[in-house]
Amino acid sequence: xxxxxxxxxxxxxxxxxxxxxxxxxxxxxxxxxxxxxxxxxxxxxxxxxxxxxxxxxxxxxxxxxxxxxxxxxxxxxxxxxxxxxxxxxxxxxxxxxxxxxxxxxxxxxxxxxxx
Amino acid sequence: xxxxxxxxxxxxxxxxxxxxxxxxxxxxxxxxxxxxxxxxxxxxxxxxxxxxxxxxxxxxxxxxxxxxxxxxxxxxxxxxxxxxxxxxxxxxxxxxxxxxxxxxxxxxxxxxxxx
DNA sequence: GTATTATATATCATATAATGATATATATTG
DNA sequence: CAATATATATCATTATATGATATATAATAC
Numbered sequence: 001x002x003x004x005x006x007x008x009x010x011x012x013x014x015x016x017x018x019x020x021x022x023x024x025x026x027x028x029x030x031x032x033x034x035x036x037x038x039x040x041x042x043x044x045x046x047x048x049x050x051x052x053x054x055x056x057x058x059x060x061x062x063x064x065x066x067x068x069x070x071x072x073x074x075x076x077x078x079x080x081x082x083x084x085x086x087x088x089x090x091x092x093x094x095x096x097x098x099x100x101x102x103x104x105x106x107x108x109x110x111x112x113x114x115x
Numbered sequence: 116x117x118x119x120x121x122x123x124x125x126x127x128x129x130x131x132x133x134x135x136x137x138x139x140x141x142x143x144x145x146x147x148x149x150x151x152x153x154x155x156x157x158x159x160x161x162x163x164x165x166x167x168x169x170x171x172x173x174x175x176x177x178x179x180x181x182x183x184x185x186x187x188x189x190x191x192x193x194x195x196x197x198x199x200x201x202x203x204x205x206x207x208x209x210x211x212x213x214x215x216x217x218x219x220x221x222x223x224x225x226x227x228x229x230x
Numbered sequence: 231g232t233a234t235t236a237t238a239t240a241t242c243a244t245a246t247a248a249t250g251a252t253a254t255a256t257a258t259t260g
Numbered sequence: 261c262a263a264t265a266t267a268t269a270t271c272a273t274t275a276t277a278t279g280a281t282a283t284a285t286a287a288t289a290c
Contacts, residue, residue: 009127011247015217022224029267038220049248051269056247075257076267089225096221099214102130105153106211109137110204126276144238164277166240171276190286191238 002087004094007060013049018062018084018092025066027079028054054082062088117202119209122175128164133177133199133207140181142194143169169197177203 010018016035020026026034032045057063066081084092125133131150135141141149147160172178181196199207 012124012217013248015221019221019224022221027267029265032267046249046251047268048250048270052247073257074267075255075265077255077269079267092221093225096218096225099218099221102127103211103214103218106130106134106137106207106214109134110208110211128277142238144236147238161278161280162239163241163279167276167278188286189238190236190284192240192284194238 004087004090007062007091008095008098010091010095012043013045014053014057015092015095016043016045017050017053017057018088018095021063021082021084022089022092025081025083027081029076029079031082057088058082061085062091119202119205122177122206123210123213125206125210127158128160129168129172130207130210131158131160132165132168132172133203133210136178136197136199137204137207140196140198142196144191144194146197172203173197176200177206 013035016039017031020031020034020038028047028050032047032050035043035045054063058065062085063082064085066083071079128150131154132146135146135149135153143165147162147165150158150160169178173180177200178197179200181198186194
């Protein structure tokens with residue numbers, strides 16, 4: 001019964017990390033690349049931003065760590081995969097509603113105050 | 116020729132302070148009340164948030180201080196009025212575009228990943 | 231007449247979070 | 261074999277919000 005609204009506002013990196021996990025589980029580095037692509041190259045998360053955010057989101061239980069059995073071998077350190085929790089998805093939805101409201105209010109005021 | 120995009124993302128308080136000034140000049144305390152009303156009571160800026168943000172926005176030249184001649188007397192310390200600069204308005208517009216993009220991306224992903 | 235409230239600006243200490251820099255480790259590609 | 265892409269992690273610094281506290285004044289309530 002934790003209220004999703006109590007987690008808002010999300011910062012831009014946090015929003016995109018959660019959004020990156022919306023379609024399904026990913027490991028950290030995959031989130032990094034996905035966010036870059038998703039934002040049209042505008043957002044380049046540093047690894048420090050990514051992994052401190054992941055730590056925080058785990059603490060807050062907005063994402064969860066998935067136990068990996070038998071990873072296929074590949075480059076780099078062993079992967080750790082993460083997924084949105086139900087709470088995380090509800091927070092992301094609530095944030096989207098908040099952002100939509102801000103856009104609506106801004107459009108009204110920028111119109112009335114415009115040149 | 117400072118690029119408005121270089122000021123983004125705005126934090127929620129900063130966004131609302133600029134938005135409050137979009138229709139015209141206001142003094143600090145009026146911004147405080149306006150933001151509260153504008154956000155449906157959700158956002159209650161503390162005075163420390165407000166005045167530190169005002170100082171920063173002045174430094175960045177997103178707002179400007181207006182010289183007050185002959186204030187009508189009223190309660191409280193003398194008022195100081197502020198207005199958006201052209202740059203400030205362009206930053207607010209750019210932020211609105213950014214937010215709209217985030218909403219669009221979120222709606223797509225929340226739909227495709229939804230239950 | 232005085233106490234409270236609303237108005238109005240300002241600073242301080244603390245907490246949160248992003249960021250650049252740096253480090254470690256490994257498979258693939260040139 | 262060197263460089264690059266993959267992959268996770270920590271540290272110091274910077275930016276910003278926030279609650280607490282302070283000062284000052286006019287209007288309102290009692």
